[in-house]
Amino acid sequence: MPLNFAFALNQQQTFELCCDYGSRRLDKTELAALIDLCEQNYYAQQKDSLPYLTQLGRQLYQWLDGKEGWLRRALDEADEQTIYLDLIKTSEAQGLNPQTERVALGLAHLPWELLHDGIGFLLQRQNISVLQVRSVQQRQTQVIGVQNRPLRLLFMATSPEDPRVPPLGFEQEEANILQATKDQPLALIVEESGSVAELANLVKSYPEDYFDVFHLTGHGIIYTQKGYGYLLQTGVTLADNTPYFITEDEVGNMQLTTVNDLARAFRGRWPRVTFLSGCHTGQVPNQGTVPSMAQALVKAGAGIVLGWARPVYDRTGIIAAQALYQALATGVTVEEAVKATQQEMIDQECTDWHLLRMYRDTRPIAELVTPLRTKNRERLKFTAPEQEFLDENNLVKVASRFEFVGRRRPLQRCLRALRETSDQIGVFIAGMGGLGKSTLAARLCTRVQTQRDNFVRVVLIGPLDEWGLLNKLSNKYERFADVPALLNEPKVSLKGRLQNFFAAIERCQR
Numbered sequence: 001m002p003l004n005f006a007f008a009l010n011q012q013q014t015f016e017l018c019c020d021y022g023s024r025r026l027d028k029t030e031l032a033a034l035i036d037l038c039e040q041n042y043y044a045q046q047k048d049s050l051p052y053l054t055q056l057g058r059q060l061y062q063w064l065d066g067k068e069g070w071l072r073r074a075l076d077e078a079d080e081q082t083i084y085l086d087l088i089k090t091s092e093a094q095g096l097n098p099q100t101e102r103v104a105l106g107l108a109h110l111p112w113e114l115l116h117d118g119i120g121f122l123l124q125r126q127n128i129s130v131l132q133v134r135s136v137q138q139r140q141t142q143v144i145g146v147q148n149r150p151l152r153l154l155f156m157a158t159s160p161e162d163p164r165v166p167p168l169g170f171e172q173e174e175a176n177i178l179q180a181t182k183d184q185p186l187a188l189i190v191e192e193s194g195s196v197a198e199l200a201n202l203v204k205s206y207p208e209d210y211f212d213v214f215h216l217t218g219h220g221i222i223y224t225q226k227g228y229g230y231l232l233q234t235g236v237t238l239a240d241n242t243p244y245f246i247t248e249d250e251v252g253n254m255q256l257t258t259v260n261d262l263a264r265a266f267r268g269r270w271p272r273v274t275f276l277s278g279c280h281t282g283q284v285p286n287q288g289t290v291p292s293m294a295q296a297l298v299k300a301g302a303g304i305v306l307g308w309a310r311p312v313y314d315r316t317g318i319i320a321a322q323a324l325y326q327a328l329a330t331g332v333t334v335e336e337a338v339k340a341t342q343q344e345m346i347d348q349e350c351t352d353w354h355l356l357r358m359y360r361d362t363r364p365i366a367e368l369v370t371p372l373r374t375k376n377r378e379r380l381k382f383t384a385p386e387q388e389f390l391d392e393n394n395l396v397k398v399a400s401r402f403e404f405v406g407r408r409r410p411l412q413r414c415l416r417a418l419r420e421t422s423d424q425i426g427v428f429i430a431g432m433g434g435l436g437k438s439t440l441a442a443r444l445c446t447r448v449q450t451q452r453d454n455f456v457r458v459v460l461i462g463p464l465d466e467w468g469l470l471n472k473l474s475n476k477y478e479r480f481a482d483v484p485a486l487l488n489e490p491k492v493s494l495k496g497r498l499q500n501f502f503a504a505i506e507r508c509q510r
Contacts, residue, residue: 003074005064006086007107009093013100021070028103034063035106039287042111043310048351057116064115075117082335084133085112088362091136091295106288108134108295111309113342113354123342123354133335137298137361143272144209146367149378151329153177154211154271156191156199158218158247160254161409164231165246170217173277173318180322184329184372185380192415192447194218194248196257200265211271212368213328215321216262219246220278220293220308222285223256231256241286243293245278252409259293263300272365273334275306275324277317282307282357294359304334304360316350331371398439414444420452456505466494477505 008016008023015026042048042056065071074083090104112132115122155177157170178188189211191199203211221228224240231254232238244256274297276282281293291299294307306324308317323344327337338358345353370377410429417424427444429437449455458476460468474484486500 002082002084004084007090019070031103035288057114061115086135088138102289109284109288134359136295136359139361139363143363148370150380151186151369152212153186154189154214156216158194160248161252162254169314176318176322177325180326181329186329193412195250196247196261196265208269213273214271215275217277220281222280241290259296268301270302273304274302279311282309298359298361307357309355309357312352312355316352319348331367333366398442
């Protein structure tokens with residue numbers, strides 16, 4: 001059984017710690033001092049000292065354990081243990097004086113992931129599972145249960161064309177997710193533009209509850225005029241200590257996105273899990289007085305949100321994403337997947353493994369999908385296009401989905417032209433041989449195929465002639481009885497046959 005710790009406030013604005021074994025009154029001054037200590041010596045650091053992390057972890061353990069030994073008792077009584085931190089009563093309390101409000105919000109800011117029993121960090125122990133889950137919102141509405149199908153992941157990377165924003169290895173992150181889940185395939189739908197406006201359009205294009213997970217990768221900041229005022233245009237002002245995610249506008253310029261912007265994009269249709277893979281997204285700003293972006297998203301309607309409590313290494317973010325989705329795709333619970341992610345970061349010697357934060361509401365969310373071999377499980381409807389772009393002699397080199405990097409801007413332009421609302425009828429990719437035209441076309445087919453169920457791919461290699469084109473089209477659409485006949489009508493010109501063909505397949509696929 002999990003051990004539940006709940007922080008409560010009474011009418012005198014004093015704190016109590018409650019668990020399955022009892023309750024005890026907490027010293028507000030001691031709590032404020034502990035929050036200040038973490039703010040000054042943990043959150044202000046760019047790199048960590050292992051002795052200090054150990055010392056801080058011991059202090060948190062002893063404080064939570066208390067003279068009653070609640071934590072020791074819980075860990076001794078079970079082979080596998082989860083620790084739940086219920087912060088609902090403190091995070092949602094109203095009418096508090098400034099000192100009490102700061103402590104109430106700061107409880108979620110304490111790095112509980114560092115709990116250390118004198119032998120080692122609890123998260124590093126193989127024989128016991130310890131997961132700090134910050135519950136911050138009470139909700140009674142239902143979420144969908146486990147789905148008998150592959151995992152559906154909505155992936156969006158933000159990389160504005162701006163010299164003030166360091167580039168990220170998001171394409172490698174996407175490739176690693178695909179590689180990690182090749183034996184447990186998932187449906188990866190990519191929002192290619194990095195724009196929240198385009199994200200909103202994509203979400204509206206799918207049924208409610210279609211996506212299981214939303215993964216947003218990029219740079220997160222906690223804005224202050226002193227630290228990030230150079231990012232704003234002249235005359236623009238923002239409130240200090242506000243969390244932002246750096247995204248793109250429709251043409252690739254930098255845009256600062258708030259929690260409210262993301263909430264409007266989803267319009268209440270949140271996936272069950274959201275991963276904000278950006279620095280500071282799980283950090284409570286202004287010495288614990290402003291909710292983190294992850295915490296604020298839970299309050300805005302998201303069920304479970306993961307974020308990072310400080311700047312995180314690009315490598316760590318990639319390892320975490322790879323491990324998380326590999327685990328979720330196998331049908332384990334969200335808590336088990338997060339534990340596997342933490343363990344993988346530790347095994348890969350990521351020094352910032354302790355920065356991952358998990359916020360959630362009170363609605364029960366266990367497994368997202370069933371395991372691969374479950375009876376009547378829906379099959380993944382996807383075929384990779386790479387092989388169709390190879391010529392007969394295999395001389396045309398086409399990169400796989402795992403190898404394709406560095407073509408974000410051409411892809412964005414092509415996808416804008418191929419949107420269902422676009423006035424364009426297609427794209428033309430031209431250039432010298434060996435520059436990657438076939439690879440770009442294959443990747444473009446992959447993107448469009450994930451967004452349109454009725455997408456059909458027809459590929460011709462080499463010189464184009466009338467017979468070869470008509471034969472290919474007839475073979476691809478032979479399941480529609482009238483379509484091949486339209487293509488082979490002898491009394492109609494090639495142009496007329498193609499016009500009739502496109503009109504017919506548009507009617508068939510509506």
